[in-house]
Amino acid sequence: MTRSELNAELARLKKRIAELENDIAELDKDSCSAGRARETETTTETETELGREEYIRYGRQMLVPEIGKPGQLALKKTKVLVVGAGGLGCPALTYLSGAGFGTIGIVDDDTVSLSNLPRQTLYSTTSIGMLKVDAAVEVLRSRNENVKYVCYPVAVRHDNVFDIVRQYDIVLDCTDTAMTRYLLGDATRLLSKPLISASALRTEAQLVVLNVGPDGPCYRCLFPNPPQHVEACSDAGIIGPVVAVAGTLQALEAIKLVSGHIPTAQQRTMTLFSAIYGPAWRSVRIRGWQKSCIVCGDRATVTESDITSGKYDYSEFCGIPDGYPDIDSSLSISVKELERRIKTPHVLLDVRDRTQYGICNLPDSINLPLSEMLGYDNPAALCSIVDQVNAEALPLFVICRFGNDSRTAVQLLRSSHRIRRVFDVTGGLDMWTEHVDSSFPRY
Numbered sequence: 011m012t013r014s015e016l017n018a019e020l021a022r023l024k025k026r027i028a029e030l031e032n033d034i035a036e037l038d039k040d041s042c043s044a045g046r047a048r049e050t051e052t053t054t055e056t057e058t059e060l061g062r063e064e065y066i067r068y069g070r071q072m073l074v075p076e077i078g079k080p081g082q083l084a085l086k087k088t089k090v091l092v093v094g095a096g097g098l099g100c101p102a103l104t105y106l107s108g109a110g111f112g113t114i115g116i117v118d119d120d121t122v123s124l125s126n127l128p129r130q131t132l133y134s135t136t137s138i139g140m141l142k143v144d145a146a147v148e149v150l151r152s153r154n155e156n157v158k159y160v161c162y163p164v165a166v167r168h169d170n171v172f173d174i175v176r177q178y179d180i181v182l183d184c185t186d187t188a189m190t191r192y193l194l195g196d197a198t199r200l201l202s203k204p205l206i207s208a209s210a211l212r213t214e215a216q217l218v219v220l221n222v223g224p225d226g227p228c229y230r231c232l233f234p235n236p237p238q239h240v241e242a243c244s245d246a247g248i249i250g251p252v253v254a255v256a257g258t259l260q261a262l263e264a265i266k267l268v269s270g271h272i273p274t275a276q277q278r279t280m281t282l283f284s285a286i287y288g289p290a291w292r293s294v295r296i297r298g299w300q301k302s303c304i305v306c307g308d309r310a311t312v313t314e315s316d317i318t319s320g321k322y323d324y325s326e327f328c329g330i331p332d333g334y335p336d337i338d339s340s341l342s343i344s345v346k347e348l349e350r351r352i353k354t355p356h357v358l359l360d361v362r363d364r365t366q367y368g369i370c371n372l373p374d375s376i377n378l379p380l381s382e383m384l385g386y387d388n389p390a391a392l393c394s395i396v397d398q399v400n401a402e403a404l405p406l407f408v409i410c411r412f413g414n415d416s417r418t419a420v421q422l423l424r425s426s427h428r429i430r431r432v433f434d435v436t437g438g439l440d441m442w443t444e445h446v447d448s449s450f451p452r453y
């Protein structure tokens with residue numbers, strides 16, 4: 011064959027492989043959304059004995075008196091479920107797999123993106139676009155194929171959570187939304203499975219072990235009311251090692267739970283880590299089981315069937331939708347229109363926080379974070395903007411990263427400051443990059 015014929019054949023085969031991979035992914039999606047999963051073969055010999063290779067592999071860990079051979083065998087018998095294969099999940103999975111848990115289930119419907127790489131250490135540049143569960147298992151298997159890995163390329167939802175969680179002994183919550191945290195908290199409580207929950211944001215992390223001990227609380231005993239406002243790492247930021255600390259601790263707590271050496275105090279404490287404020291580590295005592303808890307209290311009202319049927323509505327409980335005001339279409343402009351209108355006199359107000367503004371900003375924009383606009387009575391900077399706009403009869407364009415905070419700011423400027431010609435830039439700077447200037451950084 012000539013070179014060009016070979017290239018044509020190669021392109022044909024690549025296309026066919028992509029089609030087949032697509033078909034497999036579709037099949038997996040169908041079966042996994044019902045709580046069934048994709049399993050990888052395992053070379054584990056028996057659950058009651060260790061193979062020669064396992065003595066060598068786990069020897070250092072077995073030498074620790076609190077683990078010993080009984081602890082190692084207990085790990086081998088245990089099925090652990092990790093929900094979320096992101097910043098917490100990657101370090102947790104690495105150490106769970108290394109420690110020799112018998113079965114590790116991994117649930118995540120997301121694919122790997124470039125912004126995941128700094129802290130999601132199971133992935134590399136070549137993983138971008140792959141399902142996280144697939145990319146994770148590829149690496150984990152290459153490190154330890156004694157473990158049976160079970161992938162669920164789906165999001166945990168009200169209608170699949172029980173089917174999935176039921177198959178495991180311990181659950182690690184490595185997700186990042188309030189709704190999933192409550193859902194997992196409730197399902198694990200109702201199925202009496204220990205839940206190791208962690209979170210991390212900016213420079214701080216926290217960890218708690220739930221549903222253990224006679225009066226150990228569940229997630230809802232601890233947090234009966236949803237947070238008013240949840241900040242995501244994609245907005246507030248995160249430092250890789252901080253989330254790695256929390257994920258690693260989750261794996262450690264799972265090992266401790268299984269090997270039977272969890273100190274009683276751990277069951278009623280929350281561990282807090284701060285990379286900035288000392289002392290770096292703190293343990294605070296948490297409330298125990300609450301008889302008023304709607305899931306496990308004396309007069310519990312939420313049952314498994316309420317959850318699976320959707321009768322209990324998590325989005326309503328967590329206060330979703332987003333809570334940003336709707337802006338009349340006459341007060342919204344597209345980024346294309348902004349591009350045109352900033353050629354004539356105007357004021358362009360960027361309401362992102364100062365750190366984000368420092369990362370990138372549009373020329374001649376003024377930065378006044380929404381938090382400051384809301385936080386003080388008439389801050390001087392806001393007054394001077396209002397004065398300028400009124401004195402010179404200028405249009406005021408308000409922009410933020412995605413077009414959410416700017417809506418709140420527009421509403422505030424209209425209602426409290428009576429500015430009439432104030433416009434929200436729909437979709438914010440993200441749309442500016444998309445439609446106007448592709449060189450403007452996305453972060």
Ligand SMILES: Nc1ncnc2c1ncn2[C@@H]1O[C@H](COP(=O)(O)OP(=O)(O)OP(=O)(O)O)[C@@H](O)[C@H]1O
Nearest residue numbers: 094095096097117118120165166185186190243244
């Ligand atoms: N209901 C859910 N079921 C399964 N996985 C979930 C669920 N909710 C969130 N996750 C996963 O939990 C992981 C959380 O990881 P992380 O907090 O590092 O965020 P990320 O989405 O990967 O990154 P970023 O927020 O910076 O874009 C993500 O991979 C996400 O897909």
